[in-house]
Amino acid sequence: MSLQIVTANRLDDGLVVFMTANHGWSDDIHQAVLAEDQAHADDLLARASTRDQDIVVVGPYLIEVEASEAGIVPTKYREVLRTKGPSVRQDLGYQAGQ
Amino acid sequence: MYRYDDFDRQLVLERTEQFRGQVARRLSGELTEDQFRPLRLMNGVYLQLHAYMLRVAVPYGTLSGAQLRQLGYIARKYDKGYGHFTTRQNIQYNWPKLAELPDALLDLARVEMHAIQTSGNCIRNTTTDQYAGAAADEIEDPRPYCELIRQWSTFHPEFTYLPRKFKIAVTGAPNDRAAVRVHDIGLRMHQNAEGETGFEVIVGGGLGRTPFVGKTIRDFIGKNDLFSYLEATLRVYNRFGRRDNKYKARIKILVHEIGAEEMARLVEEEWAQIKDGSLKVSDAEIAQYIAQFAPPSFETLPDDDAEFARRKVENPGFAAWVRSNVVAHKQPGYAIANVSLKPIGGIPGDATADQMERVADLADQYSFGDVRVTHEQNLVLPHVKKADLFSLWAELSNAGLATANLGYVTDIIACPGLDYCALATARSIPLSQRISERFGDLDRQHHIGELKIKISGCINACGHHHVGHIGILGLDKRGKEFYQITLGGDASENAAIGKIVGAGFSEAEVVDAIEAIVTRYLEIRDAGERFIDTYRRVGTDPFKEVLYGDR
Numbered sequence: 001m002s003l004q005i006v007t008a009n010r011l012d013d014g015l016v017v018f019m020t021a022n023h024g025w026s027d028d029i030h031q032a033v034l035a036e037d038q039a040h041a042d043d044l045l046a047r048a049s050t051r052d053q054d055i056v057v058v059g060p061y062l063i064e065v066e067a068s069e070a071g072i073v074p075t076k077y078r079e080v081l082r083t084k085g086p087s088v089r090q091d092l093g094y095q096a097g098q
Numbered sequence: 099m100y101r102y103d104d105f106d107r108q109l110v111l112e113r114t115e116q117f118r119g120q121v122a123r124r125l126s127g128e129l130t131e132d133q134f135r136p137l138r139l140m141n142g143v144y145l146q147l148h149a150y151m152l153r154v155a156v157p158y159g160t161l162s163g164a165q166l167r168q169l170g171y172i173a174r175k176y177d178k179g180y181g182h183f184t185t186r187q188n189i190q191y192n193w194p195k196l197a198e199l200p201d202a203l204l205d206l207a208r209v210e211m212h213a214i215q216t217s218g219n220c221i222r223n224t225t226t227d228q229y230a231g232a233a234a235d236e237i238e239d240p241r242p243y244c245e246l247i248r249q250w251s252t253f254h255p256e257f258t259y260l261p262r263k264f265k266i267a268v269t270g271a272p273n274d275r276a277a278v279r280v281h282d283i284g285l286r287m288h289q290n291a292e293g294e295t296g297f298e299v300i301v302g303g304g305l306g307r308t309p310f311v312g313k314t315i316r317d318f319i320g321k322n323d324l325f326s327y328l329e330a331t332l333r334v335y336n337r338f339g340r341r342d343n344k345y346k347a348r349i350k351i352l353v354h355e356i357g358a359e360e361m362a363r364l365v366e367e368e369w370a371q372i373k374d375g376s377l378k379v380s381d382a383e384i385a386q387y388i389a390q391f392a393p394p395s396f397e398t399l400p401d402d403d404a405e406f407a408r409r410k411v412e413n414p415g416f417a418a419w420v421r422s423n424v425v426a427h428k429q430p431g432y433a434i435a436n437v438s439l440k441p442i443g444g445i446p447g448d449a450t451a452d453q454m455e456r457v458a459d460l461a462d463q464y465s466f467g468d469v470r471v472t473h474e475q476n477l478v479l480p481h482v483k484k485a486d487l488f489s490l491w492a493e494l495s496n497a498g499l500a501t502a503n504l505g506y507v508t509d510i511i512a513c514p515g516l517d518y519c520a521l522a523t524a525r526s527i528p529l530s531q532r533i534s535e536r537f538g539d540l541d542r543q544h545h546i547g548e549l550k551i552k553i554s555g556c557i558n559a560c561g562h563h564h565v566g567h568i569g570i571l572g573l574d575k576r577g578k579e580f581y582q583i584t585l586g587g588d589a590s591e592n593a594a595i596g597k598i599v600g601a602g603f604s605e606a607e608v609v610d611a612i613e614a615i616v617t618r619y620l621e622i623r624d625a626g627e628r629f630i631d632t633y634r635r636v637g638t639d640p641f642k643e644v645l646y647g648d649r
Contacts, residue, residue: 082148
């Protein structure tokens with residue numbers, strides 16, 4: 001099965017974030033913790049969905065990704081856009097800082 | 099223009115402070131997201147792909163210069179320097195921070211604006227003709243009635259938790275620029291045999307996954323009885339509209355399932371109970387609202403202005419803009435000037451803070467401080483002296499706002515699509531940009547004539563693709579963007595839902611497909627025919643032939 005990571009939007013500013021190995025959150029997808037099987041993915045999502053996390057992030061969910069030496073890339077275009085920003089405004093979103 | 103009374107002012111300020119408390123409790127953890135979500139939505143705050151989104155109501159599409167200037171200020175202070183005007187005549191900001199939103203709402207309240215009725219299963223912000231109070235073909239300015247609908251519907255306790263959202267549109271002119279036949283309720287002003295002015299009540303229109311043209315349930319309701327009749331219609335919907343299935347909850351499904359005749363019977367039955375109650379609005383009350391929208395102090399001018407005529411002859415760029423973007427005004431010597439937010443290759447409906455402030459200044463200078471937002475995602479300066487049009491055009495040109503394409507193939511409606519929207523299945527904006535670039539040559543656009551392309555990035559149809567002369571629906575097909583084309587849709591008084599022409603096209607193919615359709619139209623049109631006229635005469639077959647050949 002494909003690799004999965006947990007993503008959400010940060011509560012205070014709404015920006016896209018990814019769950020890290022210590023169950024914190026990063027705006028850099030390459031810092032995301034990879035789940036290699038469904039049990040691990042379900043466990044990560046459960047840890048992302050606690051009452052404590054509810055005051056940090058909104059709407060956590062799993063996405064499929066591919067990982068290589070170049071880093072982590074979502075398999076779905078929708079999620080690629082979330083990691084970058086609007087394709088029509090490349091001066092905005094995370095892509096603007098790259 | 100309507101000005102808030104003390105009641106309006108207090109209501110909006112109290113609502114803003116209430117939301118400030120709700121945001122504080124959410125950020126402290128006192129409210130969970132499940133508890134907070136319906137509260138933020140009732141204040142126009144969505145969570146989209148990249149960030150929060152704030153949708154601000156522009157009641158019946160009317161803004162003062164000061165209000166538009168403040169929208170620019172908010173774009174700069176709380177967002178990334180721009181906003182997006184929508185098919186609901188509203189504006190959306192794409193990047194506000196939750197903690198700052200109460201301050202943004204307070205800044206809106208300072209200019210008598212808010213985000214109420216921009217989300218939730220309530221009666222939404224009422225929309226109307228962008229040329230209201232100015233159009234040469236108008237029977238009467240529809241905005242006094244829109245304002246009365248706003249006051250009747252705002253926080254209406256009985257209609258705050260309807261089965262689904264509810265949209266009302268009003269036109270005061272026979273040429274429908276407000277798409278009233280594809281709204282939950284459409285009101286078309288007209289006169290009865292006695293010469294009284296009232297409204298045809300059209301119910302159950304809508305787009306989305308199940309598009310319908312609305313059905314007339316009453317040919318004429320007098321002005322005094324309009325509000326009790328609306329109340330009766332909403333009551334019938336609230337009682338019989340489905341709550342078991344979100345996708346079957348709009349009034350259009352109820353009307354479709356029980357039929358227009360039964361719907362009319364139920365409404366009449368309810369109305370008979372309430373028609374002489376507190377919602378009967380007297381002529382004197384209506385007159386007060388008509389006075390709020392009194393025409394500005396027009397000068398008495400001849401309709402022809404020699405300078406205006408000379409400028410058109412001398413300057414082809416100005417003449418082209420007048421031809422496409424300037425519309426007849428009811429007052430001699432004045433004109434309606436449309437400000438296109440569709441620069442060639444640009445993002446439909448987007449305006450920078452600088453542009454908003456520039457248009458606000460131009461509205462103050464040339465249009466009695468009056469600006470309109472259109473459901474086709476453009477702006478309008480409704481009351482410009484013909485003698486001032488050249489100066490206005492020159493200033494708009496300097497601000498990149500004088501694209502001469504109103505109603506033409508590059509004046510495309512496009513929803514935000516997958517570039518911003520959490521519901522979208524495909525991108526809309528890049529496709530609109532590519533079509534705009536393909537057809538960007540002005541002479542070519544004018545040669546093609548009126549052609550309305552509308553693009554939605556998902557089946558919810560915020561881009562009105564069902565009523566585009568050419569409609570485009572973006573879908574996800576096995577992870578790839580994929581576009582389905584419909585032909586023959588129409589949002590006007592001759593409303594029609596477009597027909598799917600055949601199999602969809604990939605992102606790489608779809609612009610060529612649109613060009614093939616347009617080329618075919620040019621080959622087969624009769625003299626004077628617009629695209630929609632040719633389509634109605636010949637149907638889909640000639641277009642299928644060029645798109646699919648023997649496939």
